[in-house]
Amino acid sequence: MFSNLQETAMFNVTGKSCPYKNWTSVARASCINPDHFHCLKDEYDRIGWVCTEPIWVEKGTCPTYNVVAKKLDYVACAKRRCPPYNYRSNEINVEHSCRYTLGIDSSTTIAADSSNRDSSFLPIFITLPLIIIVLIIVATMFYFHRRKQHSEMLPPELELMNLINEDSEKSAKETHVSFEKAKHYLEEKNRVVITGVQGTGKTFLAESLVSELEKEIRKLKKMWISSLSQLLEEKSKTTRNAYLYILDDIFYELQLEAEFHETLTIVNDFLKKSTEICIIITMPSYIWRKHIALFSKAGLDDVHIDLNERNDSEKRSIMKQLMSQHIINPNNASLFSKAENLLLGKTLFKTIGFPAVISWICKKPQEVEAWELLSNPLQKMSEEIEELKQSHKTNERRKYVILSYITFHDGILDQSDVDTPLLHSLIEMFAPGFQEEDLNQYAKGMVGEYLMEIKEGVYKIDLNIWTKLVFVSVAKENLRFAEEKYKNSPRHIINVEDCPRDLNKAYPECFIEVNPRNRFEKSHLPH
Template sequence: MWNISINECPYDHWGRAARSACSSSERFHCLKDDIGRIGWICAEPIWVEGGRCPVYNSRAEMLHTTPCIGEKCPSSNYRSNDIYTKHSCRVNKYTESDGNNSTNNTHTTEINQSTHTNSSMYIFGGVGVALIFVIIGAVTILLVKRRQLHRQEHYGEERIALMVPSSTKYTQAQHYLETNHFVALIGIEGSGRTHLAKQLAENMKKYATCWTSDSQDFERDTYSSDRKLFILDDVFYVLQNEDEVKTVASKVEKLYQTAQSSYVIVTVPSYIWKRYSDTFSDKESFKSHVDLNTLSEEERNGILTKHLHLNHIRDDENAHGSALFIRKEVKSAIIDSATCMSIGFPSCVAWISKMRDQNDIHEADRFMKLPVSRIRNEVRFLQNSKRNGDKKMFLLLAYTALSGGMLDITQVDKEFLHLLATTLYPNDDHNEFLDDFEPSLHALEERYIKKQATGKYEFQLDVVRKIVFVVAFENNMHVLKENLNKDLLKRHAVERNKFPIALDVEVAKCFVKL
């Protein structure tokens, strides 16, 4: 709840004021709202970008940021309740002081200091008081106008900025990393676990990073005295059995307890988190976790707006000519969906924004109901096409998925690629499939894959990688099984009698029953 104060922020006794105001002193904020009023609130801190200041959005009833106006603006990211900031974001206000000492007209006072300054307040005459109010009013109007102008000029940028980095989930995860040196990112397929881990790592580049899906890797480094960032992505996976889950969870807990100067980010599928909840609940480390399945309306709107903008899909009222556009009612229906059926909202929206048929965009909200089935049908259409160009594109997708999700065209395993070609298309001229990949890769970049700075290719969405794996493997497992990496295979396929019976029907289509 926002509490308006007539006095100043209590910088001189912040700790005492924070403890008296909030159940947790770390939640205490003293700042201005979007119309310039000073006040305080108990809220989870957010990360503020350099060049911006925290502000309370009175309409949205939440913390937000606004452009910094002044000569000493922050140059780097900081938390919204950082009282040690000495820049222009610190809340100061003109106060009445002794008329014979004009050099002290701008000093900060404590929340309860006003009773000690009454004697000096009466020194000013009516004209002086009026003049001060006129000055304050003029400055306030100027700041509001400048803020409005900046918002008008950068409206597009601010809308696109409402992504995960400025979202509640990102803030929660960053807070856990700062306070506990640990965060577990929980979510269903396509909820953005790995994506958020990458974004968190961007702010921690000064630490040596160990990014692994093998528990043996981080176990060897547990007792290292160096400060490191451990990103344990896919050490837990949907087809994992109970014994493996318990073993890995214990290793993660040991890492948390022994490598106390390091930081740990671990991703956990929701299915594993719920099915083995007792395993995680008795571990101190996993108390610091963020659920990526529950996104606020603001976060969903921000994610959708970002992807539509990046893929040049306009709102219907702004569309013109042959430009792709999305109807208001369809956009609203997508935002109102708390999540896709079976896979995460971010992946659903990312796939929708890659649609290039206007009719598909008109029915984009329907995609949210059975996303895995629809992606699977599209991949199968590519596989079963009569066009050699489509067949070659599917062959490259299958090769990438069955090789672990990464494609380096300078080091293609021609023997395995030839095996795939003869297995998938036994009646075709396979030589045509085995060279000149560039045109096919360029076409695939529009929807399926992306090129890294290193020149290697990877899938844009991991859930699509899993679907391609299933489509390529399930009817050819007798040929391909012995040629796949065993660790990769166990994450995608399991004996029919060991297949998770409680797995969602749509999610189950991302895996193979042997």
Template sequence: MFNVIKESCPYQNWTSVAKKRCPNPGNFHCLKDEFGRIVWLCSEPIWVEKDRCPVFNVVARTMDTTSCLQTRCPPYDYRSNDIDVEYACRFLMEKESSTTPFTTKDTETSKNSTGIIVTSTVLTLVTIIMVVLAGIMFYKRRRQPSKNNGKQEEESLDLMQETTRETARIEEKPACLFDQAKMFLIQKKMVVITGVPGSGKTFLAKSLVNELQKNGYKMKKVLICNLDQLQQGHSGNEEQLQQGHSGNEDQLQRGPGDKVNIYIIDDIFHELQNHDEIKETLTAFNEFLSHAEETYFIITIPSCTWTNNGEVFDPMFYKVEVNLDKRDKNEKLAILQSLQTKYDLSNDQLAYLDGLKNEILLSSFTYIGFPALVLWMFKQTNVEQLEKSLCDPLNTIRDEISSIKNGTIEDKGKFLVLSYMCLNDGKIDVRNVDENLFNFLKNKCAIRWMRNPENPRTDQEEPLDGSGGTLGGIKGTHHPDQEGSPRIRT
């Protein structure tokens, strides 16, 4: 169940080690047991309260927590196998004996006693020497006063305080994921946002741009959503790349002459890519980065893609990664309260939610993010559906999709359009529909075109140009997200 190791926990290559040792890499743990040995095991994560560290109880064969007795203890709740917590809860090899299996109790006790005596003696001698030296220096300073003593002491005090503040600033890591992302973006000019679908990766990316705008930046953002756009960018065809997006973007600048762009590279890595496609995208991405100068980057990557390719992503991005799957209770509670105000929930639903608040905050799914889960729950019409969506959100979503697929002709049309959009970067251009794909989906779903209501006997199919016709039973409306590319809204 657990394995004692004689080395530090593998923080630098955590993902690759987790994949080798555990069927579910998300259950990999490396921590100490109650005897101080470093062990690894595969176990469901538990929540650890702030100012505490995880520990494995060998006797009970279960995960537990213990008080953090060092400095820089975690100031927030976290999961037991989170590796980005404060260093006090990281387990590094300090000396070989710390992980060597016990021999006999008497021998170990003797070693510990000897070590304590030697350490105490050395510390006592060092302390005495330092006190004596400090007394001598103080005596000499009193005997030889200087005109600048007051000024020097004041400057020394200021320098010490400034050094302390600077050290605290460097070591401090914001508990809020938004603040972490903002810090990485400003200091490193890059932040990589990871998370499962619905965790809010794109929302956070856009929020960061808005935050920079509030701080005095004028933004010229470029959104890149696929490999073609990425390759256009690094081949020097930036004008064409920017024309592929909204044209009302100002240049990012703060102060005269300080002109830079900010790129949001959103899900160019996705769940359906195979190894060769990941490699091709990564090559294009590295080429793109090599041509970028004084540029800020916000990159989103799905959790499963990050996990399955950890040996590639970890060395490149682990210093600037923000994992939205690791929100603490306080952040989740803020999301829950914020979204709750946007929906008109019944008293029964509100009472039910209040009773299950702790369970909701502890929920964690590998296929849906917390914000999407909460939104889905709030859209349910009764307590029964709300409870089902919390226990098994994926099945609840499947049932909803099935009801659309098997509903009225208009519902079936919605299902057809949504299916097409899922396979086409979430878009549908009524002037440039891939008819082969659309007809394949139509036949697959056994959906027929709606006939013209003014001539119900005609067999002529409705037009695809969006000019008042119908597409799978849904009337097309122009949505000018991109010049010359009206899209259908469902």
């Protein structure tokens, strides 16, 4: 029976199915730490439970408990519908092939597919099942047609990050607390404010909400606004041209006090005059915390989502999805398992978001220890960019040129439409001898490392944080060039006397301080 509270790795044979329907209550009654509760089979094919720390199980396998060795292990999945992703050993929403229940003919039979169970309910008459089959085929064709149309409308980041396999969507959605909470605010109050440090997925969550609304509202009219000038132009119109507005990072860390107050006044006025319109606002945690009293006065704290405060279940879900996307092998999965307590810690890193860190680590060579990267991930990422710039290897410097080009060219590299003067300036500064005709070859080789390919010959940087770090790196080399070629340079360059001390300590890798008196003395433009 599932009753004696314990935390020892003793396998308790139950002689009955695993308690999938009341897993949480049984786990609390059985283990001191409910997260350690497992119900699975041992090497003798017996169903039982044990309290032990979970491990990561490789895709295509099922967890088992080795009674002799007193440890968790996994074996090849012998059934259909095997898990197509790495997962935790006590994941209760795993595929049916790895769920253990008692069968009719055997005391330790792995649960059969639901399609087999349904066969007992076939009606006597032949006509009814034939009609049902036809309806299922039609419904399936319609579903996939609509799904294809929807996927074609997804923005590139959302399309890339749509990582969850069809059969694991339910388990992932159950832990997407932030999404469900944001969706609730948007449905009930027409407003949601999403905050977080860089790399927490603020824009991605906004895109997910947009995608959800597009399912419900045909031909949804939406508008993305990322600057004060855009907002002023839209605010001046007598009628609203969209049902949904996304004010994406209209507030930013280096925003001077006067500009912040002007922006907030305009945003508040826009909100008051658009009560029937849905509005999503994203902003950095630094700005939210600094001006929390003003935001609360405007009532925005009532619709606030803080992505820095994701719970462990949501973080584990994100980790599983990213590991699945990057096809993590067993060695890397073991590395993540060992570093899990560090990764889920609340005080480990405060200047970069959990999803960005996990995605970055997933791409590192397996011989790199995760905890070496986690001491200060933002600094390590900045050092990685500098190593590309200073490398003696030609290939590494050419990677740096491509990252710089995309950063300074509105985030896109289109092989069929290259800004030749910009590219040649960057080549002259950082990788002399790099030929434009080799651009696509090198960019394609960077897919999965730094880039994603939106469509054939069109690339963008996969993590927004790389854009900030690359800009700062180029600006340190040639400040005048960086200011003249990058339209958002004020978001990353600030005069020394204007820079807040706390910001200087928190984000030194993501902006550059300058002295206005000798601002361009050391800068030069390429010939």
